[in-house]
Amino acid sequence: MFLRRVHSIRPFHSSPPHTVPRPTITTKPFSELPKRPTTPLHQPDHAIPSGVAPTTVQVTQDPARPRRGRKPKTVLLAPSECTVSKMGVSPKQPRNSLATGILTNLSRFPHCILLTRVGQFYESYFDQANQVARLLGIKLTSRVWDKQDVSMCGFPIMHLDKYLKVLVQQHKLFVAMCEEFPRYTNGQKPEYDRRVVRIITPGTLIDEPFLNPFENNFLLAISADSPSCEPGTPGVGLAWIDVSTGEFFTKSTPLEGLKDDLARISPREIVLAQQPTDQPLNPIRQLLKDEGLFLTYVEPCNTSHQYDRAYTTEESVAINMLTTYMQANLMERMPQLSAPNREGLEERMQIDSHTIKALEIHESAREGGLTGSLLSVIKRTVTGSGMRSLTRRLCSPSTSQKDIEARQSLVAFFYHRPHLRDDIIRSLQDSEDACRIVQRFLSCKGEPKDLLAINRTIQVWTTIRNRLELEKAMERRERDSFRGDDWSSVDTLLSKIISLHDLSTRITMALEDVESQASLPDEFLGADSPESEQKSSSVYGIHKRTIRPEFSGELAALHDALCVLLERRRDLEPSLQIQYNAPSLTLRSNPAQGMHVHIGRAKRDEVKIKSDTSFIAISESASTRSYFYQPWSQLGAQIVEATASISNAEKEVFNSLRDEVKAFTSQLRHNAGLIDELDIALGFAKLAVELKFVRPVIKDDATFEVADGRHPTVELGLLTSGRPFTPNSVALKPHSRLHVITGPNMAGKSTFLRQTALIAILAQTGSFVPAEHAVVGIVDKLFSRVGAKDDLFRDRSTFMVEMVETAEILRRATAKSLVIMDEVGRGTTVKDGLAIAFATVHHLVVHNQCRTLFATHFHELADLLAYNEVNHHGNGVFCDVGFYCTDVHETEVGRLPFVRKRLGFNDVITQDNFFTYSHRLRPGVNRNSHGLKVAQLAGIPESALLLAKNALAALQTQQFMNPKELSDIGRGLTTVPTS
Numbered sequence: 001m002f003l004r005r006v007h008s009i010r011p012f013h014s015s016p017p018h019t020v021p022r023p024t025i026t027t028k029p030f031s032e033l034p035k036r037p038t039t040p041l042h043q044p045d046h047a048i049p050s051g052v053a054p055t056t057v058q059v060t061q062d063p064a065r066p067r068r069g070r071k072p073k074t075v076l077l078a079p080s081e082c083t084v085s086k087m088g089v090s091p092k093q094p095r096n097s098l099a100t101g102i103l104t105n106l107s108r109f110p111h112c113i114l115l116t117r118v119g120q121f122y123e124s125y126f127d128q129a130n131q132v133a134r135l136l137g138i139k140l141t142s143r144v145w146d147k148q149d150v151s152m153c154g155f156p157i158m159h160l161d162k163y164l165k166v167l168v169q170q171h172k173l174f175v176a177m178c179e180e181f182p183r184y185t186n187g188q189k190p191e192y193d194r195r196v197v198r199i200i201t202p203g204t205l206i207d208e209p210f211l212n213p214f215e216n217n218f219l220l221a222i223s224a225d226s227p228s229c230e231p232g233t234p235g236v237g238l239a240w241i242d243v244s245t246g247e248f249f250t251k252s253t254p255l256e257g258l259k260d261d262l263a264r265i266s267p268r269e270i271v272l273a274q275q276p277t278d279q280p281l282n283p284i285r286q287l288l289k290d291e292g293l294f295l296t297y298v299e300p301c302n303t304s305h306q307y308d309r310a311y312t313t314e315e316s317v318a319i320n321m322l323t324t325y326m327q328a329n330l331m332e333r334m335p336q337l338s339a340p341n342r343e344g345l346e347e348r349m350q351i352d353s354h355t356i357k358a359l360e361i362h363e364s365a366r367e368g369g370l371t372g373s374l375l376s377v378i379k380r381t382v383t384g385s386g387m388r389s390l391t392r393r394l395c396s397p398s399t400s401q402k403d404i405e406a407r408q409s410l411v412a413f414f415y416h417r418p419h420l421r422d423d424i425i426r427s428l429q430d431s432e433d434a435c436r437i438v439q440r441f442l443s444c445k446g447e448p449k450d451l452l453a454i455n456r457t458i459q460v461w462t463t464i465r466n467r468l469e470l471e472k473a474m475e476r477r478e479r480d481s482f483r484g485d486d487w488s489s490v491d492t493l494l495s496k497i498i499s500l501h502d503l504s505t506r507i508t509m510a511l512e513d514v515e516s517q518a519s520l521p522d523e524f525l526g527a528d529s530p531e532s533e534q535k536s537s538s539v540y541g542i543h544k545r546t547i548r549p550e551f552s553g554e555l556a557a558l559h560d561a562l563c564v565l566l567e568r569r570r571d572l573e574p575s576l577q578i579q580y581n582a583p584s585l586t587l588r589s590n591p592a593q594g595m596h597v598h599i600g601r602a603k604r605d606e607v608k609i610k611s612d613t614s615f616i617a618i619s620e621s622a623s624t625r626s627y628f629y630q631p632w633s634q635l636g637a638q639i640v641e642a643t644a645s646i647s648n649a650e651k652e653v654f655n656s657l658r659d660e661v662k663a664f665t666s667q668l669r670h671n672a673g674l675i676d677e678l679d680i681a682l683g684f685a686k687l688a689v690e691l692k693f694v695r696p697v698i699k700d701d702a703t704f705e706v707a708d709g710r711h712p713t714v715e716l717g718l719l720t721s722g723r724p725f726t727p728n729s730v731a732l733k734p735h736s737r738l739h740v741i742t743g744p745n746m747a748g749k750s751t752f753l754r755q756t757a758l759i760a761i762l763a764q765t766g767s768f769v770p771a772e773h774a775v776v777g778i779v780d781k782l783f784s785r786v787g788a789k790d791d792l793f794r795d796r797s798t799f800m801v802e803m804v805e806t807a808e809i810l811r812r813a814t815a816k817s818l819v820i821m822d823e824v825g826r827g828t829t830v831k832d833g834l835a836i837a838f839a840t841v842h843h844l845v846v847h848n849q850c851r852t853l854f855a856t857h858f859h860e861l862a863d864l865l866a867y868n869e870v871n872h873h874g875n876g877v878f879c880d881v882g883f884y885c886t887d888v889h890e891t892e893v894g895r896l897p898f899v900r901k902r903l904g905f906n907d908v909i910t911q912d913n914f915f916t917y918s919h920r921l922r923p924g925v926n927r928n929s930h931g932l933k934v935a936q937l938a939g940i941p942e943s944a945l946l947l948a949k950n951a952l953a954a955l956q957t958q959q960f961m962n963p964k965e966l967s968d969i970g971r972g973l974t975t976v977p978t979s
């Protein structure tokens, strides 16, 4: 039989969320990419990257000579043929070099918003200026080029980060950054070379200050056209990198696992090979399109080059695509990359994409932020990278018993040593994000303060190591019961930390301590004011000392020479004061007047100077005078020259130190990874103490036993309103893998299901769990069917979404999986729903053989499933199903009046209103859902409630009434006759 849906409205599929044309980039094998930037920073380079096509330029009509009836033509122009017209460009070379440069860049990067640096501003011109001004909410203005008005807008460079965030993160636009580089010829006014140094896309943010330090920003490439992508085979190649930290991964995944990987990686941008438009979308492309992710298309990789034997062909394609894309966008900022870490398919618990969202692991479902998520409740890490690692781990916990137990041992170690734990946490708070700093260096960026930060971090690592070793020595000495075994997890960690003592010593020897850095310019050059000092620093090369003079012979000699000059200056000032009887005379410099002699009290001190021709007056105010005085000008120039030489020598030292740090990239990343591990373990230990978590026993079978387990997020939520959480137990065993949960609405069925899944995740992440006791058999895949929303955008009703998710679980769950299902079948008629629920459970028991918790209001399901069972004597098909339920108790004191008060109702509290939910599970089946009580809680009007009550009574007594009778019941005129 064929089913055909008939819609009066055709299904609607929107276009991708962005409208900017996508880039076309030819991919190259990873190994062919330069390992370091080909052009040093700040060296002009006019080479246009290959593969950039001439742009399509809209040629607008000349407003002076309108040609009626003609549409504007679209033609291809080479950049050099473009010129400015009122509303766009026209084919004539403009005389203005800035305009030419901008037009060239606009044509080279047609898919980008171009921001051009002009002095202290970033500016946008031509048609783009309208868009930029609108998006950023800045003023649109115009300027005249070649006697024509050109739209423009701009903002000061200090606002760049704020506006980049709007363009790139908010509007998902690509921004080409065009910087200016002054060229000085024969002491003339500088000319400027302008070139695009980088294209900023949502996935290629490096160290922009608006990057969240606690989140990864992944750029993902997918080999979407793999020929070997048969169902079930891992044929889709993935490669993803956080450009800001250098964390680089690759993996092959089967098509059905792709969605889960996307949910877990949560990429900001996905790079995909372009496909001819006449070809139908393959399933991978269809899935990516359906998910509504931010996709960027590049030219297909036309090489079958395999990056390394360790990687599959699909992975190599993805790696090549990713690195080529990075190269094309990061340009001069392209960092050196280390080889990607390959993730095996079996190493991690696979959590399907719905489950990651439904369990609110790192994002709450309601507000979308961290608050209310599992992560927000369990997070105790103190470093940004620790938090990022924790998030990744929660979304893909380990499936290796050995790894999990090693992590648990570390947590247990710190659990029992609060004083040590607190000490190390305190030390960790002083460490910096080593991975991000190293990545900055690898992108040829970074400042001396980053070197200091790396040094501080290495020192923190050493302090932690020393503290642990000290503790061990103390325990050995003081504790009779000292057991070396207790220390094995810590010893293993310590043995893996690589000593970077030499690197740290070099940085310490080289870098000036912060306090003395500011002393040089003020003291010796007599800057007029802090502002003028700031201004003058660029002009006169006044420079804050960053490297210790004694670090290199050359620097020491330069500093000696400067000292001599400064000594001369120090002598010159008092001798001039005495010679000219002018105590208010000082030697000064500023950008406007250069080196000059300043008289503070002119009336009193100027007399002798005025009559000396070697002083040339350059400015005056009511009480002060300034003079040009050649000996000071010459001496000052020498000082500036010496300072500039020091500055250059320091830059060289800084660059060489930066190179040294870069040479230790893998060691630094390795140590940072271990410290993340430590940070997470310390956090878990603290969490276990604070929230009374216990260490679960990990097994490699199908057991899942939890005594008095709790839902950490719901428990915390209840705590804030002063209510206790009722713990619940579960005991899934290899021979009894299915539990059916029934009970009233609002009595805690969903909470119980979710807490079980969260306990599995926490246990395999290495954390202790919220329970009195727990035995967790390793879960390979975790699935959930909880909560339902429709997905009209993708043409799916609520029930359709429910069935799609159920189908996926039935296809994919294995005997090692854990499945939680909440009210499957509720979205249709009772009979259809019951039938589907029965078939689903049956399939899970017979075919998937996985551990399952199934919550339902269909109590009839119990009769269909069980026979001769301890707590339920049905006529069903299975003998080893567990049945548990929650309850409602009519009591003298209950929650209802208080809940209704909170909802804004002002009821008279009657005895009838009193009941409580028993959230505690008991064995058995509850056949009453008490739905009307929830309706009452929610504020359904009294008359409607009365009608519902009577209708329910009628249905229960099998009495069927005509509409007139029902209406009378609704008006309270009559009640249902009892049978």
Ligand SMILES: Nc1ncnc2c1ncn2[C@@H]1O[C@H](COP(=O)(O)OP(=O)(O)OP(=O)(O)O)[C@@H](O)[C@H]1O
Residues within 6 Å of the ligand: 714, 718, 724, 725, 726, 727, 728, 743, 744, 745, 746, 747, 748, 749, 750, 751, 752, 919, 920
């Ligand atoms: N074990 C518990 N202890 C205390 N309060 C709980 C417990 N479990 C649930 N609750 C409270 O009850 C509310 C409803 O729980 P939950 O959604 O799990 O009920 P349910 O039985 O699944 O309801 P429904 O059948 O209507 O979906 C929760 O938001 C929480 O405030």
